[in-house]
Structures are given as C-alpha cells and as structure tokens.
Amino acid sequence: MTDSKRRRGLMAASALLGGVLVLSACSDDGGSTGASAESSKTSQAQVDEAAAKDASEAQITIAPKNGATNASINNAAIVTVAKGKLTEVTMTTSAGDAVEGTLAADGSSWKPSGQLERSTTYKISATAADSEGREAHANSSFTTVSPENSFIGNFTPEDGSTVGVGMPVSINFNKAITNKQAVQDGITVTSSSGQEVVGHWFNNQRLDLRPEDYWQGGSTVTLKLALDGVEGADGVVGVQQKTVTFKIGRNQVSTVDAKAHTMTVTRDGKTVKTIPISAGSSDNPTYNGQMVISEKFKETRMDGATVGFTDDDGKGEYDIKDVPHAMRLSTSGTFIHGNYWGAKSIFGSANTSHGCVGLSDTQGADDPNTPAAWLYDNSMVGDVVIVKNSPDKTIAPDNGLNGWNMSWSEWTAGS
8 A cells, every 4th residue: 555545544534533523522412411401300390399398288168169150148158278277368249349257266267257148249269378377379259049049938927026826937938839848848946835836838939837726825936947058949949047036925815706796805714804896797797717916007097999898989988097906817808906987886786897806996096995905905916816606707727827727637738
C-alpha cells in the first residue's frame, strides 16, 4: 500500500471514529433529556405531596344535594362535617336575603332556625377547619317544593286554646287527598284522659278526629302533624310538621226542647239554668241532633239571602245587621242567638224563627242580664247544644262540627 493510500485510509478511519463520537455525543444528549423529565416528574410529585399535606381533612356535606328541586321546607336543609368543625355557614335566597341558622355547640352541624319558604331557591356556602386548622369549603344550591306540588291542612281548634267537650279536631286540606291512608298515618291525636281517638273522612279534603264520647273535662289534647314529605296525591306532598295542644274546659251541654220551648243548661252533669226559647217555625224548623258551637259573635249580620231565604225579588226575607250574642251551630247558617225584635211573649211559648234558636235579648247587646247574654258569656267554642222534639230531620254530621250524630261504628268505618 502506498503512503498516499495509507493516509487516505487513516483519514477515513478518523472520520468514521469522528462519526461514532458524534453519535455518542447525541446519545449522551438524549440521556440528559430523560433525566430532566424524570426530575420534573419528581418535582411535581413533591408539589402534589406538599399540597396533600396542606389539604384539610374536614369533609363537608350539604343537603339537599346541589341542584335539588321540590326540597322540604322543614328538615331538608342541613350542613354537616366529618373530621373537623364548621367555622362559617351562610344561607341566602336567590334574591340575597339572609337565612338565620343554628350551629351545633360542637361545630358538627348547622341548620336553618325556622321553616323555609316554598318555591324558593336557596344557596349555602360552608367553611370548616380540621384539627390542624386547615380549611375546607363547599357550596350548594337547591329549590324548595312549590305550592302547586304541596298541600297543607287548615285545622281547628287553635294551639293553646280552651274548648268545650264536643270540639273535634277538624282538618281541611287545600288539595284533594287520594292517598288518605298515608296522610292519616301522619296525623295523631292523643288525650291525657287516655281516650281512643279515631279519624273520619267526610270527603277527600276533610278529616275530623274525635273519641267515642265527648272529651273528658279538664283533659289536654295533643295534635301532631307529621306530614312533611308525605305524598297525599300523585306528585303532591305535605309540608307541615308541627305539634298543637289545646285544653278541654268544663263539661257543658245545653239541651233545647223545641216542643217545650225551653233550653236546659247542664255543667258537669248538674243543671245550672233553664231558659225559655223560640225555635224554628213549622215552615222552617230547627234541625234535631247534637251540634257544636264553632264560632261566637257579640254581634253579627244575618241576611236571609245568604242562606236561601229570599222573596220574589231575590232579596232576603230578613236582613238584621246587629244580631246580638250569636253562636254558630252549623255551616248552613243555624245559630243560637239573642232576639230583640220579637215579642217577649214568644220565648217559651212559640217557635217563629227561620231555623235558629232565639233567646230574649236587647238591641246593642249591652245588657248582660238577658238570657242570651248569660248563655253567650257562659259558653265557649266546642260546647254542645242538643236539639230535640223538632219536626225537622237530624242535622248532617258534616254540616258544621257535628260528627257526634254518627254512631261509633259509622264513624270508625270512615277512618
């Protein structure tokens, strides 16, 4: 081999070696990039680990769940926390009105202080801290049930009232109830006397509850409505959750003998007064039966046109603007009341009214010594008035609070 060839071969080898070195250098560069990525991953892990260490262990739960609709206005809204304590909870309507709430002493829960409004959107924001003081936050929004999708029951007697022995618990629902069993299961009435109380449905909107015999005088009656969330009809739920108590007064029963034109008032089994009366005429006799005083008016207007007593011109056969000492006995318009316009001789001797029971009285209801004033002052809502010996039929049990005119078997059959 010539020197020139040898030199060319050495140059080629040197070039090849240079190529290998270049390739090796590229390989070294690639290895350097992988180490950098690995370092980046390690750094992110360290960040995540640090973030995890800084994260609060407190776990907040808000009910109802976010976006819920048809939520209860009573018990649905509540904020709870695990592994921590609530430090701040705010609840507002969508309009920004604040809702007051109560935080548990141990900081474990918060709930609104009162009943919520229907058809209202509420927002809740909560903050809690764990044992290390690290904070957690949660937010939620929900909408309460609408009036269209809920029902309530208007009841009598009122909470805290004192009533007579004949007063039933009467509940009138603002929607037709088709699931009567579920609704009745959500209503309980108990008495300190231990008397069994049974309900009777007069229609799909009225439920009355009473014992077999009149309430025992001096007893206390408790009504509990646990209707929150109870489905009364398809897509219609209850919203009431409350307890009502009322007391039963002395046992007073007044018996009207339409034929003898007298009323005998007994209290706790003893006769306290006999009063001459005038009942309904032969054309418009007074209903027979057991009736319960449901309202009292020192004075009231009585217009015959409102109860079907009209003349040929359509005007009421009577229109007395100041009937004194009036006490309602039926929904259809039967009252026991004072009468100042009739001749004094009719009381105790003749029946002349349009179906009411009249007692002698003075205009203006100012004289407390008249028979009507005495009865008014000595009667209370819930007292019983029994009418007998009238040529009319027995009053319908649902015409007023007069379910006592049904036998116990008839009553319980409607439960």
